[in-house]
Amino acid sequence: MVERTMRNGKRIYTSVFKAWLVKQARVPGVSVSGLAVRHGVNANLLRHWMRLEHWGAPAPGPVLLPVTVTHPAPAPAPTPVADGSAPIEIVLGEATVRVPVGVDLQHLRLVLHALRA
Template sequence: MYADDFKAQLVRQCLVPGTSVAATGMAHGVNANLLRRWIVMHGHAAAPAPALLQVTLQASPPARTPPPCAVPSEPQVIEIEIHGVRVRLHGQVDAQRLGVVLDALARRT
């Protein structure tokens, strides 16, 4: 059905490194399986399978989530009374700033 010269030409094209047998066959209207058979018939080994790389999987560390008590579900209120002075704090409290306020109140006595 196909001329021997035509087959030999396609086989030579397929032997060029990086050439796709399927793409070469499609470009010339020849089924890739038939073209692979021609390559073997012309004394060439079929294209080697691509080398596989070793893959190692490692479990990722669990995501760090804050403890349930770190996220209040209701508005938080802290009320402190020192020497007749009442301090009421709402929401999240910065511990460092609270310490400054309490130190200032303690020095007033």
């Protein structure tokens, strides 16, 4: 179980013991903390060993989710404007101002100024 003890008191465990203990800890219903105490190992150290890939169960692979590709409905064709100008929509916060073709610019300035205030 203990391969050697360092000068500072740290114990180095054998790989076989680590793998066996991790396997025991993965059994459903086993208390990891209780198992660690019974075998003289710190519970946090055992949990660390359990997170390592090369002892116990391999890490789960990526999960693939089903994807459905749909083509969006075609956008409606814009309506042509005879004289080359088009109406304008201005969004200011929650207000939308629709400016028709040929609007009086002075009137539009007053409306926009009032909305900003």
